[in-house]
Amino acid sequence: MNTTTNLLSEFKSIFNTTKEPRIFFAPGRINLIGEHTDYNGGHVFPASLSFGTYALGVKRNDQKLRFYSLNFPEAGIIECDLTNLLFHEKHSWANYPKGMLLYMQEVENKIFLGADILYYGNIPNGAGLSSSASIEMATGVLLNELFELQMERIPMVQLGQKVENNYIGVNSGIMDQFAIGMGKKDHAILLNCQTLEYEYAPFVLKEHVIMIINTNKQRTLAGSKYNERRAQCEEALKDLQKELSVSSLGQLTKTDFEQKKHLITDTVNQKRAKHAVYENARTLEALEKLRKGDLPGFGNLMNESHLSLRDDYEVTGLELDTIVQAAWEQKGVVGARMTGAGFGGCAIAMVEKDQVEEVKKNINTIYHETVGYDATFYIATIGDGAKEISKGEII
Ligand code: GLA
Numbered sequence: 001m002n003t004t005t006n007l008l009s010e011f012k013s014i015f016n017t018t019k020e021p022r023i024f025f026a027p028g029r030i031n032l033i034g035e036h037t038d039y040n041g042g043h044v045f046p047a048s049l050s051f052g053t054y055a056l057g058v059k060r061n062d063q064k065l066r067f068y069s070l071n072f073p074e075a076g077i078i079e080c081d082l083t084n085l086l087f088h089e090k091h092s093w094a095n096y097p098k099g100m101l102l103y104m105q106e107v108e109n110k111i112f113l114g115a116d117i118l119y120y121g122n123i124p125n126g127a128g129l130s131s132s133a134s135i136e137m138a139t140g141v142l143l144n145e146l147f148e149l150q151m152e153r154i155p156m157v158q159l160g161q162k163v164e165n166n167y168i169g170v171n172s173g174i175m176d177q178f179a180i181g182m183g184k185k186d187h188a189i190l191l192n193c194q195t196l197e198y199e200y201a202p203f204v205l206k207e208h209v210i211m212i213i214n215t216n217k218q219r220t221l222a223g224s225k226y227n228e229r230r231a232q233c234e235e236a237l238k239d240l241q242k243e244l245s246v247s248s249l250g251q252l253t254k255t256d257f258e259q260k261k262h263l264i265t266d267t268v269n270q271k272r273a274k275h276a277v278y279e280n281a282r283t284l285e286a287l288e289k290l291r292k293g294d295l296p297g298f299g300n301l302m303n304e305s306h307l308s309l310r311d312d313y314e315v316t317g318l319e320l321d322t323i324v325q326a327a328w329e330q331k332g333v334v335g336a337r338m339t340g341a342g343f344g345g346c347a348i349a350m351v352e353k354d355q356v357e358e359v360k361k362n363i364n365t366i367y368h369e370t371v372g373y374d375a376t377f378y379i380a381t382i383g384d385g386a387k388e389i390s391k392g393e394i395i
Contacts, residue, residue, distance in 0.1 A: 004054065004393050007070075007120055011056045014068050014077070015116045021087045022145060023393075026138035026386035027052035028123035029130045030212060031339045032188055032203075032347055033305050034283035038173025038312055041194035042280030043250025045287065046175055047203060048183025049129065050383035053121040055138035059146050060114040067094040070120040075388055082090070082114050086262050087167055096132055097139040099167035103159045104140065114145060119224075124376070126203075126364045127214050128345025133176035136160040137386040140181070145388055157181040160323035171227045172341075178258065183385030190287050194250055201287055203382055207333060211351045211378040213327070213363065215319035216373060217344035224343045229272060229313065236273035239264045249276040269368065275312040279305060299335025299350050302330065306337035306347075315342030323347045326366040330359045348380070 010168050011021050027048035060066075063082040068153065071093075078094040085102035087095050097117065105111045119138070123131040128238040136167035140156045143149065160177035164170045177199070178191055187200040237249055240263050246252060252260075258276040282301045289297035304325050310316040316324075316369045320338040324347050327336035332355025351359050360377045367375045 004056075004227040004389065004391055006202070007052050007054055007118065008391065010070060010120075011116075011118045013224060014118060015066060017116065017352060021056035021116075021118070023141070023389050023391065024055045024057070024138050024142045024145070025052055025388070025389045026055070026134045026180050027183055027383055028134050029176055029183070030210065030346075030380055031175065031179070032210075032348070033279075033286045033301060033337070034175075035305060035309055035317065035337075035339070035342070036191040036229060036303075037250060037276055037280050037283065038175040038191075039171065039230050040173075040237075040250050040276040042192075042250030042276060042278070043172040043283040044173075044175045044179075044191050044193060045188055045201075045283050046179035046191070047178050047380075047382045048385050049123075049186040050381040051122045052180070052383075053119060053123065053131070053134040053138040054389075055117055055119050055135075057115050057117040057146055060116060063112075064114040065098070066114075066116045067097055068118050069093055070118070071125065077101065082111065085088045085105075093135070095116065095168065096163065100136050100139040100159065102167070103141060103162055103190075103346060104143050104149065104156075106161065107155070108147075108151060111143065113147075115143075117142065124214055125258075126345070128340030128342070129212070130176040130340070132164070133160055133180050133379035134149055136163050137177060137180045141386045141388065149255070153181050159215070161183075163343045167276055169260055170331040171230050179385075181386050183383065185384050186382055188290075190283070192250075194248055201290055203290070205295075205350070208350050208352055209356060211349045211356065212339075212380050213323050213347045213349060213377040214378070215323060215344050215346065215367075216376060217319045217371075224341065225315070226341055226343075229315065232269045232272040233267075233276055234267040235266065236264045239269070240273070249273055250280050252277045254278060254281050271312040271314075275308045276309055279313075295334050295350065299333075302335030302348075302350065309338055309342060310325045313342075315374075317343060319344055319367075320347055322367055322370045323363060326363045327359070330362055331355060332359055
């Protein structure tokens with residue numbers, strides 16, 4: 001499958017229709033730095049990728065909804081009704097679009113007809129590159145256009161987060177939906193997650209690439225320790241609020257933290273909070289390094305970020321640590337760290353272009369020896385955020 005034309009014919013045969021669907025795309029994302037800072041009111045620095053989720057849809061004349069994913073053909077067509085959009089275990093992946101529909105309908109109250117929607121994604125599932133937020137945002141832009149809702153992008157991004165938090169039950173922050181909804185080709189986004197102020201930073205590397213390295217260890221956010229980390233940060237914040245008038249850890253400087261950390265009674269919570277505060281500072285510094293063209297400085301911050309996620313936040317694990325450690329040992333690697341929630345998923349490395357093949361080979365040898373299976377390597381290209389696309393586009 002390599003063009004949207006193939007998806008169009010799949011659409012017609014799966015839904016047994018001659019109607020021409022409209023085609024939408026939402027990317028996946030990587031986060032360059034600023035991990036586990038979003039729900040702590042700190043900064044993140046993600047970018048949208050050129051691979052993602054395609055969604056093709058037509059309105060129906062009744063209130064039926066039919067969803068099909070070429071990635072989960074065994075699930076078949078998943079059907080439900082506009083009048084009953086509650087979460088249903090047996091609707092598996094289709095709960096993401098259902099949640100989006102439910103919340104967009106609640107806000108706009110303009111969706112009176114059903115739809116047939118086909119999904120195809122080329123983001124590796126469970127790799128921590130936000131395949132679920134990508135489905136949410138692809139659905140968001142599709143519904144917005146099919147039903148002429150005229151919803152602004154940031155409220156749509158916020159609804160995507162609400163789907164994760166309230167509908168799916170993962171207490172994630174806003175980073176993924178924001179990166180995917182607001183992404184811009186060749187740019188990373190510095191986002192203040194407390195205020196939602198953001199700025200685009202040109203991210204075009206001349207002699208280097210960002211390599212994505214998939215551990216191929218599947219992880220699901222809901223089943224992970226994600227919610228526990230968030231709760232630990234909230235407890236730490238409560239302790240600090242006994243003397244400080246702040247509403248998030250993201251408001252603390254490193255000095256504030258060092259002066260007041262004794263207030264955090266639990267030593268584990270203290271480590272979690274330290275990561276949140278220091279990582280936020282690193283993220284702001286990283287933007288400065290990038291602006292000055294200081295890639296080695298940027299790379300060092302990536303390395304420090306990983307160490308903090310490994311030692312203080314404890315969300316890495318053998319697979320990510322093996323890959324990142326192996327990357328650090330390679331000639332031509334400027335910096336490497338895990339990206340996303342952790343607990344498996346992907347790492348990223350900034351690598352000199354002419355060392356890419358050698359670096360891949362060496363990392364994989366070490367990885368295979370340690371865990372018994374291969375890693376997968378991709379070169380990141382930074383594309384646009386969620387949008388409608390035209391027929392025949394290469395995917
Ligand atoms: C996941 C969540 C994000 C963010 C990252 C960690 O991707 O969905 O909100 O918390 O983990 O930085």
